[in-house]
Amino acid sequence: MEFSRPHILLADSDAKSHEAFRSFFERRGWDFAIATDASNLGQALETSAFDIVIADATMPGVSPSMLLGHVFRKRPGQALIVMGETAYSDMGFKLLRSGVTDVIAKPVDFAWLERCVEHAVSCRRNDQREKQTYAFVTCEQTEMRFSCKQLGEVQAISLPILGRLLDSQQITDTEALKIRLAVQEAVLNAVEHGNLELESRWKEEVQAEGIDKFSQIRRERLADPNFANRAVKLSISFKGEILEITIRDEGKGFLSAHRGPVPLAQNLSCSGRGMTLMTNAVDEVRFSLNGSEVTLIKYLAKQRS
Amino acid sequence: MEFPTEIVGEKGYIHITSDLDTEVAGEALRSAFNDIYDRGTRTIVLDLSGAQIINSYGIGKVLSCYQRLKADRGVLMVKPLNGFVKETFELLMLDKLLPTEK
Numbered sequence: 001m002e003f004s005r006p007h008i009l010l011a012d013s014d015a016k017s018h019e020a021f022r023s024f025f026e027r028r029g030w031d032f033a034i035a036t037d038a039s040n041l042g043q044a045l046e047t048s049a050f051d052i053v054i055a056d057a058t059m060p061g062v063s064p065s066m067l068l069g070h071v072f073r074k075r076p077g078q079a080l081i082v083m084g085e086t087a088y089s090d091m092g093f094k095l096l097r098s099g100v101t102d103v104i105a106k107p108v109d110f111a112w113l114e115r116c117v118e119h120a121v122s123c124r125r126n127d128q129r130e131k132q133t134y135a136f137v138t139c140e141q142t143e144m145r146f147s148c149k150q151l152g153e154v155q156a157i158s159l160p161i162l163g164r165l166l167d168s169q170q171i172t173d174t175e176a177l178k179i180r181l182a183v184q185e186a187v188l189n190a191v192e193h194g195n196l197e198l199e200s201r202w203k204e205e206v207q208a209e210g211i212d213k214f215s216q217i218r219r220e221r222l223a224d225p226n227f228a229n230r231a232v233k234l235s236i237s238f239k240g241e242i243l244e245i246t247i248r249d250e251g252k253g254f255l256s257a258h259r260g261p262v263p264l265a266q267n268l269s270c271s272g273r274g275m276t277l278m279t280n281a282v283d284e285v286r287f288s289l290n291g292s293e294v295t296l297i298k299y300l301a302k303q304r305s
Numbered sequence: 306m307e308f309p310t311e312i313v314g315e316k317g318y319i320h321i322t323s324d325l326d327t328e329v330a331g332e333a334l335r336s337a338f339n340d341i342y343d344r345g346t347r348t349i350v351l352d353l354s355g356a357q358i359i360n361s362y363g364i365g366k367v368l369s370c371y372q373r374l375k376a377d378r379g380v381l382m383v384k385p386l387n388g389f390v391k392e393t394f395e396l397l398m399l400d401k402l403l404p405t406e407k
Contacts, residue, residue, distance in 0.1 A: 155327040177358050177389045184326055184360045203365060211335075212369065273397055274361035280396055 006121040009044050011035040011055035011067075012083075021054075024110050030117075038062045038070055045074040051121045052101070054113075057084040057091070064091060068098055079120040083108060131167040140238040148195050148221075149228040157187060161236055165243070170300050179243070179298055182281035185274040186247040186294045187232060194249030194292055195230035196221045243298040253290025306330060308337040316348045316382075316406075317341035322355040325363030334363075338370045347379030350406050353390050364397065371403065382406045 010021050013036050025032040033048065035041040037059065045053075053071055057064045064082065071078050079101045084092060092103040102116045140161060146154070162179060165171045171179070192198045198221070202214035221227040230250040237244045279285050284297040306329050309320045319337045323330050341349055351367065353359070359367075371381045382404050386394055394400045 152328070155329055156324075174389055174392075181326075181358055181360055181389075181393075188360070188362060203369075206369065206373075273364055276397065277361055277393065 004121075004125065006030050006051040006117060007049070008032045008117070009035060009041070009048075009050040009053045011041045011053060011059065013037055013056065013059045017056070020108070020110075024113075028114065038066070041067075042070055042074060045071065045078075049075070050078070051124055052079040052081060052117055054081045054083065054117075056106075057082045057095070058106075064095060065098075068095070068100065072099065079124055081113070081116055081120070131164075134164045135168040135170065137164075138239070140236075142234075142236040144234040144236070146232050146234075147229050148191050148232070151187065151191055151232060152222050152228075157183060157234070159183060159236060159245075161238060161243070165238070165300070170241075171298075175298070178281035179245075179296070182278045182285075182296050183234075183245055183247070185278040185281075186245075186296060187234075189274055189291075189294070190232045190247050190249035190251070192218065194251030194253070195232065196227050197251060241300040243300060244295060246293060246295045248289070248293040251292055253292040306333040308333045310337045310340050312341065312344065312346055315346070316350055317344070317346035318350050318352060320352045320355065324358045325353070325356050325366070326358050326360040328362070331362055331366040334366050334370070338373075342373065347374060347377060348382065349374060349379070350382045350384060351403075352384040353386060354384065356390055357388065359390050359393055364393075364399070367399075367403075380404070 008025065008030055010018070010025075010032060012018065012021070012034070018034055021032070021034075033044055033050075035044045038061065041053075041055070044050075053075075055067055055071070057067060059067070062070070064084075067082070068080070071080050080099075081102045081104060082095050082100050083104050083106050084095075085106060095103050101120050104113060104116065142161065144157075146157075151157070159180070162171070162176045166173065166176045193200075196218060198214055198218055200214070202217060203212050205213040207213060207216065232250075233246075233248045235246040235248075237246075278294075278296070282296045282298045284295075286295040286297070287293070288295075306323065308322055311318045311320075319334065319341065321330075321334065323333075325331070325334065338349065349370065351370075356363075367381075373379075374381045383394075384406055386400070386405070391400075394403075
């Protein structure tokens with residue numbers, strides 16, 4: 001297994017513990033820094049990138065949830081090993097569910113810790129290689145097909161390509177959010193106005209408990225196989241630094257019934273903004289088949305420059 | 306999913322702790338709003354700091370709350386906005402409609 005020298009941050013307030021870890025890290029030839037409290041930990045994460053953080057969950061004045069907040073706010077996705085009095089407690093499982101890489105008991109079994117660190121660093125190196133390599137991908141094509149019922153179950157579509165483009169620095173965080181928003185709007189249109197044939201004006205008809213007619217009929221139609229089994233197809237193509245996402249539904253199209261843009265400042269209705277959000281989020285939006293097919297186009301930074 | 310609520314003095318607060326872009330999140334907002342509204346509070350503040358994105362569905366739910374309050378001479382406000390949510394509010398001129406709590 002390839003294992004280059006890891007860069008580790010130890011967050012622990014106990015001086016005796018520092019000695020033991022220092023000796024262990026030096027024997028292994030690993031780079032390390034030590035943070036003695038939450039403030040030091042925050043500063044260290046701001047100024048340097050670490051392969052892994054090993055943190056004591058019992059540092060004075062820092063609860064385990066605060067500790068996670070400190071680390072993940074500064075470094076989302078940071079590999080983090082938490083040391084606690086007992087590893088297999090409710091707190092240990094809660095930490096693992098919250099995104100911690102591993103939980104180990106004190107006093108620390110250094111042989112076990114070594115295996116944890118090697119595994120975490122190896123995974124991190126692989127991730128880094130994949131991200132670097134993706135910058136050289138010149139063409140990618142993905143097709144997806146969902147029924148309306150399935151889309152209701154997944155709630156929101158996540159496009160894996162956006163994560164890859166973001167990781168390889170071909171789009172920014174904001175561009176990724178904008179593309180995600182444009183896809184959501186197009187898929188919402190495809191489901192609601194295309195396949196489920198819902199009318200926007202029903203959103204204004206609010207019934208008991210604040211439930212509008214639109215939501216009520218939407219639920220009824222999602223339970224009706226004639227509507228619920230209609231499909232939405234996504235075709236995602238990335239080629240020559242152009243990202244093209246086509247969304248197609250099986251409805252009659254909504255453009256002929258579309259009332260056109262409403263002046264935003266006067267628009268207090270609960271609908272009619274999806275098109276504005278979609279067109280603002282990407283470089284081009286093309287409609288065909290009376291709106292049953294929408295293509296979102298984003299020219300990536302390299303293309304524009 | 307539930308959004309935490311609190312009442313401080315005359316104001317009710319709804320802390321949006323996820324993106325406001327799904328039916329589940331929209332229902333959580335409606336439920337949190339009803340919780341405060343039913344207790345008689347008519348100034349309600351949305352704290353959107355936990356959301357990275359708000360789509361037209363989420364905006365529809367926010368405006369539904371706005372309309373219910375307006376019909377009862379109430380006010381819907383927002384805590385100072387950040388990031389892409391702020392950009393979305395400005396694009397749709399919702400920043401002109403919903404006052405920001407200072």
